[in-house]
Amino acid sequence: ALAREMPTTATTAPASARKANVVILATGGTIAGAGADASNSATYQAAKVPVDKLIAAVPSLGELANVRGEQVFQIASESFTNAQLVQLAKRVSALLKQDDVDGVVITHGTDTLEETALFLDLVVRSDKPIVVVGSMRPSTALSADGALNLADAVATAASPASKGKGVLVTMNDEIQAGRDVTKRVNIKPSAFTSQWGPLGMVVEGKTYWFRAPVKRHGATSEFDIDAIDTLPEVAIVYGSGNMNPAAYTAAVQGGAKAIVHAGTGNGSVAGYAVDTLKDLRAKGTVIIRSSRVGDGFVLRNAEQPDDQYDWVVAHDLNPQKAKILAAVALTKTSDTKELQRIFWEY
Numbered sequence: 239a240l241a242r243e244m245p246t247t248a249t250t251a252p253a254s255a256r257k258a259n260v261v262i263l264a265t266g267g268t269i270a271g272a273g274a275d276a277s278n279s280a281t282y283q284a285a286k287v288p289v290d291k292l293i294a295a296v297p298s299l300g301e302l303a304n305v306r307g308e309q310v311f312q313i314a315s316e317s318f319t320n321a322q323l324v325q326l327a328k329r330v331s332a333l334l335k336q337d338d339v340d341g342v343v344i345t346h347g348t349d350t351l352e353e354t355a356l357f358l359d360l361v362v363r364s365d366k367p368i369v370v371v372g373s374m375r376p377s378t379a380l381s382a383d384g385a386l387n388l389a390d391a392v393a394t395a396a397s398p399a400s401k402g403k404g405v406l407v408t409m410n411d412e413i414q415a416g417r418d419v420t421k422r423v424n425i426k427p428s429a430f431t432s433q434w435g436p437l438g439m440v441v442e443g444k445t446y447w448f449r450a451p452v453k454r455h456g457a458t459s460e461f462d463i464d465a466i467d468t469l470p471e472v473a474i475v476y477g478s479g480n481m482n483p484a485a486y487t488a489a490v491q492g493g494a495k496a497i498v499h500a501g502t503g504n505g506s507v508a509g510y511a512v513d514t515l516k517d518l519r520a521k522g523t524v525i526i527r528s529s530r531v532g533d534g535f536v537l538r539n540a541e542q543p544d545d546q547y548d549w550v551v552a553h554d555l556n557p558q559k560a561k562i563l564a565a566v567a568l569t570k571t572s573d574t575k576e577l578q579r580i581f582w583e584y
């Protein structure tokens with residue numbers, strides 16, 4: 239008994255006692271942006287500052303975790319492609335399989351941050367923390383928000399309490415669910431919110447939690463980036479008064495396997511556009527009703543007879559998130575019953 243209690247030559251302390259190892263994958267964005275003058279909060283170039291300088295600019299990161307950086311891309315996030323999404327997710331997956339990596343932070347432009355966060359949530363089969371972070375002001379601006387957002391991201395990635403909660407986003411002191419969060423304001427540090435509320439907050443390097451996601455993600459996902467090499471084309475077509483149904487046809491001619499209809503209201507479809515969508519469905523295109531409203535959720539068979547037309551509804555996912563889930567789901571199935579199940583579960 240005594241022998242068992244004697245400490246052996248411990249090379250690693252228990253996870254709770256040692257500092258976590260966090261890798262920062264940098265992809266560009268405003269968090270790596272630079273402007274000509276401190277007054278330039280909106281006029282600047284994104285994706286300028288390399289990852290080592292981002293880390294060096296926040297010395298307190300070293301107190302939160304053992305941090306190292308990798309420059310994956312140096313782009314503004316509006317320029318992200320499917321190929322880059324796949325490359326990034328494969329790198330995250332590979333890192334999280336390593337015993338010496340406890341969590342990953344991804345610095346990212348904010349314009350498509352919500353898409354990348356959901357993508358990683360769906361396809362990286364790990365319980366270890368993945369935190370996506372950006373900033374609304376470049377590092378050179380007055381009251382730049384990137385440094386604190388990055389420190390909050392590292393603190394969150396290093397915290398054992400973040401395990402199994404899906405991909406997280408730290409912006410403006412809050413911890414948001416990557417699945418739910420969306421950019422709602424295009425010019426303030428408080429840009430990122432979710433209709434279901436933040437999961438918690440980071441204050442002075444400590445995480446405080448109030449709720450947790452219930453949708454399938456991460457280790458319990460049926461999708462796995464290790465088995466995905468390409469994503470199919472999915473197009474979003476925006477609904478409005480007097481819309482032109484030719485936009486749907488053009489999307490399919492451009493290679494779209496599925497169309498996310500960013501419908502008015504509860505995903506409603508203009509009466510004069512219904513036949514175009516029915517026709518495209520009959521020829522094999524998957525039709526997914528979402529809403530341009532952003533909040534709320536689209537009800538099946540409410541605005542349109544989805545069962546009769548064999549259409550899918552996007553549940554509470556906004557059009558850009560529905561596009562990501564559709565692309566991921568289509569790597570496994572094009573059966574509309576299966577696709578609808580996936581939209582309910584994830």
Ligand SMILES: NC(=O)C[C@H](N)C(=O)O
Nearest residue numbers: 267268314315347348349
């Ligand atoms: N705030 C930002 O990061 C915006 C920038 N256009 C980007 O997404 O890369």
